[in-house]
Amino acid sequence: MIGKRDLLFFGLLLAGAGALAFHLVPPRRAPGPVSYDPSPYHASDFRTGVTKLNEAVNGTIRAESLKVAQPADDLTIARRLASALAGTVPSLEEIRRFEQLPPGERLPWYLDTLLDDPRHADYFAERWARLTVGTEDGPFVLFRRRRYVAWLSDQFQKNRPYDALVRELLTADGLWTDHPATNFVTVTLQQGDGKNNQPDPVRLAGRTTRAFLGLRIDCAQCHDHPFASWKQTDFEGLSAFFGQTHVGFSGLYDGDGDYVIEEPGTGEKTTIEPGVPFSPEFLPAGGTRRSRLAAWVTHPQNPYFAKALVNRVWALMFGRPIVAPVDNIESGDAPPAILTLLADDFVKHGYDLRRLIRTIAASEAFARRSSVDFEVTKLHEQTGAVFPLTRMRPEQTAGAVLQAASITTQNSRSHIVLRLIRFGRENDFLQRYADNAEDELDVRVGTIPQRLLMMNGKMVTDVVKAEPLNASSRISVLTPTDKAAIDAAFLAVLTRRPSETELNFFRERLDDKSQPRSQHLEDLFWALLNSTEFSWQH
Numbered sequence: 001m002i003g004k005r006d007l008l009f010f011g012l013l014l015a016g017a018g019a020l021a022f023h024l025v026p027p028r029r030a031p032g033p034v035s036y037d038p039s040p041y042h043a044s045d046f047r048t049g050v051t052k053l054n055e056a057v058n059g060t061i062r063a064e065s066l067k068v069a070q071p072a073d074d075l076t077i078a079r080r081l082a083s084a085l086a087g088t089v090p091s092l093e094e095i096r097r098f099e100q101l102p103p104g105e106r107l108p109w110y111l112d113t114l115l116d117d118p119r120h121a122d123y124f125a126e127r128w129a130r131l132t133v134g135t136e137d138g139p140f141v142l143f144r145r146r147r148y149v150a151w152l153s154d155q156f157q158k159n160r161p162y163d164a165l166v167r168e169l170l171t172a173d174g175l176w177t178d179h180p181a182t183n184f185v186t187v188t189l190q191q192g193d194g195k196n197n198q199p200d201p202v203r204l205a206g207r208t209t210r211a212f213l214g215l216r217i218d219c220a221q222c223h224d225h226p227f228a229s230w231k232q233t234d235f236e237g238l239s240a241f242f243g244q245t246h247v248g249f250s251g252l253y254d255g256d257g258d259y260v261i262e263e264p265g266t267g268e269k270t271t272i273e274p275g276v277p278f279s280p281e282f283l284p285a286g287g288t289r290r291s292r293l294a295a296w297v298t299h300p301q302n303p304y305f306a307k308a309l310v311n312r313v314w315a316l317m318f319g320r321p322i323v324a325p326v327d328n329i330e331s332g333d334a335p336p337a338i339l340t341l342l343a344d345d346f347v348k349h350g351y352d353l354r355r356l357i358r359t360i361a362a363s364e365a366f367a368r369r370s371s372v373d374f375e376v377t378k379l380h381e382q383t384g385a386v387f388p389l390t391r392m393r394p395e396q397t398a399g400a401v402l403q404a405a406s407i408t409t410q411n412s413r414s415h416i417v418l419r420l421i422r423f424g425r426e427n428d429f430l431q432r433y434a435d436n437a438e439d440e441l442d443v444r445v446g447t448i449p450q451r452l453l454m455m456n457g458k459m460v461t462d463v464v465k466a467e468p469l470n471a472s473s474r475i476s477v478l479t480p481t482d483k484a485a486i487d488a489a490f491l492a493v494l495t496r497r498p499s500e501t502e503l504n505f506f507r508e509r510l511d512d513k514s515q516p517r518s519q520h521l522e523d524l525f526w527a528l529l530n531s532t533e534f535s536w537q538h
Contacts, residue, residue: 040358041108049345050362056337057365057384064379069368069386074103077367078110079495083392083537084317085357086119088399091409092471092492111361115354118157119411125152126395127316131211132169138187142197142247144176151180162309162351163298166212170294175251182252185245201242201259205235212297214308214329217277230277236261237275241293254288279303306343307335310356317360319390319537320381370538390537401529404493405463407471454530464525466518472525476518482510485521493528
């Protein structure tokens with residue numbers, strides 16, 4: 001006979017299995033749209049900023065006598081937002097909620113949903129980590145990249161003013177585990193050959209100017225820049241700001257000492273005093289060297305700081321910067337009007353990153369189609385006359401595949417089992433897909449190994465299988481008609497509904513009863529994931 005303890009044990013097992021199943025397989029009906037605050041989008045100051053941006057973009061287009069693309073549909077724009085801000089595509093669950101809202105509220109709601117989602121903070125954190133510390137593991141023990149990325153994610157989640165974030169990166173002291181911002185410096189620690197684990201002023205000066213000012217002053221490291229105004233002494237003066245930064249038992253700290261360089265040929269040593277290549281009036285007289293440099297870099301009137309950030313955010317949202325290369329905005333020509341306009345607005349509103357993103361997302365340029373009935377030139381894409389076609393980054397591709405394979409939104413609120421599965425699949429995929437490292441805007445075309453990985457790789461094969469948690473299986477079971485199933489598959493993978501031709505083509509396949517419906521859906525998902533349309537931001 002089964003005793004009470006046995007019944008209790010089996011009852012607990014069933015309850016646990018039920019709870020797990022509830023979280024792994026959510027209810028069929030998606031929750032209704034969440035409430036959000038539309039006031040930022042209706043504020044007169046915000047509308048004025050968007051209007052000025054549109055006028056600047058359209059003024060350039062008219063001056064060049066360019067044809068202009070028509071506005072894209074809401075789902076296309078939502079896909080752009082998800083890809084640019086979270087490295088993924090909208091989930092089928094999000095699309096259903098999106099379409100329950102009135103047309104005028106859909107995009108603002110979805111944008112704010114993304115900005116509040118940890119996926120956005122995590123994605124931007126990784127982008128900024130690559131920009132500021134690169135992709136290498138750094139010196140053993142004295143560098144913690146994961147702690148650094150997690151800290152950056154927290155800053156983006158809080159929407160911390162960008163100038164404050166940069167100042168902390170440049171001035172933080174203490175242990176790299178307790179004060180993660182110090183990893184910006186400790187990643188450059190020089191090990192071996194009697195270097196005593198001290199930071200590398202040369203690397204720090206180069207990263208500081210490229211990441212925060214969008215300038216390649218480090219090209220003047222060995223000699224005066226051949227094409228710009230930067231001198232070798234300019235770069236040496238910037239490096240000297242890190243000459244008194246040391247690492248000890250208490251972590252990173254500022255102390256005494258000079259920045260001394262040695263001539264390679266003669267061995268002659270020269271002490272270099274800190275100095276800036278322009279606008280010395282922005283440099284405070286007092287404070288530590290790093291704090292003085294941070295104040296100069298983030299000064300509201302620094303002609304490059306805000307522009308560098310605007311240029312990079314524009315590049316992440318459009319796939320192309322306003323000024324290319326994104327880390328070299330200095331040129332003999334005057335900066336484009338939209339770069340100056342957005343930079344001034346960014347400074348005026350307290351370096352509010354989310355406001356900047358909202359402004360760009362609300363612009364006519366961001367909402368234009370990429371497909372047109374006229375020849376598209378590089379100038380069309382540069383001026384915002386059309387939305388540029390760009391290949392998705394490896395992380396975006398992985399995120400899009402994994403999200404398309406689930407009808408529910410995959411984020412940090414998902415069940416721990418799903419997150420662990422996703423983490424393993426994503427890491428394995430990125431290692432094989434050949435990540436393009438620190439280059440955020442690599443325009444190279446896809447490679448044959450990448451296409452083969454998408455066609456035959458384990459991750460894609462696993463996520464399209466007709467298994468209980470995969471979208472192909474759930475759509476096969478839950479949709480009442482073939483049309484509904486095909487619609488759902490297209491929405492999940494391509495964030496659009498099929499054309500009449502596509503619908504009829506796949507209906508014929510589903511009419512074939514020689515294979516189960518689930519197999520047809522599996523094949524459909526595989527075909528859509530391997531389409532050219534899927535792997536491009538458009």
